[in-house]
Amino acid sequence: xxxxxxxxxxxxxxxxxxxxxxxxxxxxxxxxxxxxxxxxxxxxxxxxxxxxxxxxxxxxxxxxxxxxxxxxxxxxxxxxxxxxxxxxxxxxxxxxxxxxxxxxxxxxxxxxxxxxxxxxxxxxxxxxxxxxxxxxxxxxxxxxxxxxxxxxxxxxxxxxxxxxxxxxxxxxxxxxxxxxxxxxxxxxxxxxxxxxxxxxxxxxxxxxxxxxxxxxxxxxxxxxxxxxxxxxxxxxxxxxxxxxxxxxxxxxxxxxxxxx
Numbered sequence: 001x002x003x004x005x006x007x008x009x010x011x012x013x014x015x016x017x018x019x020x021x022x023x024x025x026x027x028x029x030x031x032x033x034x035x036x037x038x039x040x041x042x043x044x045x046x047x048x049x050x051x052x053x054x055x056x057x058x059x060x061x062x063x064x065x066x067x068x069x070x071x072x073x074x075x076x077x078x079x080x081x082x083x084x085x086x087x088x089x090x091x092x093x094x095x096x097x098x099x100x101x102x103x104x105x106x107x108x109x110x111x112x113x114x115x116x117x118x119x120x121x122x123x124x125x126x127x128x129x130x131x132x133x134x135x136x137x138x139x140x141x142x143x144x145x146x147x148x149x150x151x152x153x154x155x156x157x158x159x160x161x162x163x164x165x166x167x168x169x170x171x172x173x174x175x176x177x178x179x180x181x182x183x184x185x186x187x188x189x190x191x192x193x194x195x196x197x198x199x200x201x202x203x204x205x206x207x208x209x210x211x212x213x214x215x216x217x218x219x220x221x222x223x224x225x226x227x228x229x230x231x232x233x234x235x236x237x238x239x240x241x242x243x244x245x246x247x248x249x250x251x252x253x254x255x256x257x258x259x260x
Contacts, residue, residue, distance in 0.1 A: 004050040007065065012147065014068040015041060015055065025068055025076040027147070036061075070120050074113040077144040080137055083113035084176065084200060085250050087229040093121065095223065095255035096172040096196045105165055105190055106130040107183050108176035109156070112141030118174075119150040129167050131159035165190040175199045180206070181213035188217050191258045199254040207252040219256035226252055 007013055007028065015024045015034065026034055032043035039059035046055055046065055055063045068076075071086050084092070092114070098104070100123035106115060109132035118128050132138050138156045145151040157166070162182035172195055173187040180199045187197050197219065201207050207224060214222055230246040 006048050006050060007046055007067070009043075009047055012068050012073075012149075013046060014066045014072050015046075016064045016066065018062050018064060023072070025072055036063075070117055073116050073148045077111050077113045077116070078140055079111045079113075080140050081110035083111055085229075085247060087227050087247060088200065088250055088253055089114055089117050091225065091227055091253055092174065092198045092200075092255070093117065095253075096174065096198050098122065098172065101125045102171040103167070103169075104128050105167065105170050105173045105187070106176075107159070107161060107165075107174070107187075108132060109137055109141045110176060111137070112144040114174070114176070115141060115145060115154060116148050116150060119145065119148070119153040122153065124153065126153060128154045129157070129165070129170070130154055131157050131165070133158065133160050162186065171195050173197045178206075180210050184210070184213045184217055184219075188219070188258060193258055193260040196255055196257050200251040201254070202251050204252070207254065210254055214254070214256045218259055220259050222254070222256040224252060224254050 009028050009030055012025060012027050024034060028043045028047055034041040036057060038061035039057035041055060041057050041063060049065060051066050053065055055065050057063065074086060098118060098121045102122045103126065104118055104122065106128060109115060109130040115128060115130050122128065135158060142151060142156050145154055161177050164186050168190055169192045170190050171192060173191055175183050177183060180201060199210050201210055211222060211224060226249060228248055231243040232240060233243050234240050
């Protein structure tokens with residue numbers, strides 16, 4: 001039987017409300033406490049427990065404790081911008097063939113949610129070079145990566161869209177910009193032959209211009225998709241049906257590959 005690794009101070013944990021299916025992400029601190037609508041949860045009473053353990057609040061409400069998944073970390077970043085949602089991020093990861101040891105450029109750091117996923121996937125031997133024109137965005141994203149324990153895998157730099165990237169022969173480029181077409185030429189120069197570029201845009205006009213620019217520059221294997229996500233309610237008495245709300249349109253997704 002696998003030995004359980006107990007939760008300890010200074011690590012992130014996720015507290016899950018069994019009744020309301022709501023979660024809270026925080027770092028365990030000596031003497032710390034989490035205030036919820038169902039009473040306080042003491043950090044000291046979580047330390048030493050294994051994942052999945054029952055935790056009771058000061059009012060006796062039931063919670064479960066886990067180490068956060070990468071999706072938890074992405075969705076619970078401190079946001080200053082819109083983020084790349086997990087449903088879209090998964091498609092991008094496959095389109096760019098992300099794997100350990102890769103060197104990746106990200107233009108448009110935003111809040112760093114997608115950066116967290118990329119940093120986890122490339123492992124300790126890879127490197128993410130993320131760029132944004134706003135220093136406050138980079139500062140916030142860096143703090144989010146630090147909380148995730150992944151900041152050592154990421155280089156944060158100020159850069160205006162359309163400027164040349166200071167790193168070459170990268171394995172993938174991701175653009176999340178209002179005018180991504182102005183960064184396609186610098187992306188071509190930075191990419192190694194055969195490697196992928198991926199872009200997310202919110203409007204059909206941006207989609208059209210981005211794809212036309214990719215074709216003009218010489219990219220091939222161009223793919224464009226839209227992904228919708230709908231959860232399903234599985235209930236014993238009331239039956240099974242789709243949930244009333246869904247994560248609908250969040251952007252047009254584009255991928256292409258550089259020719260030699």
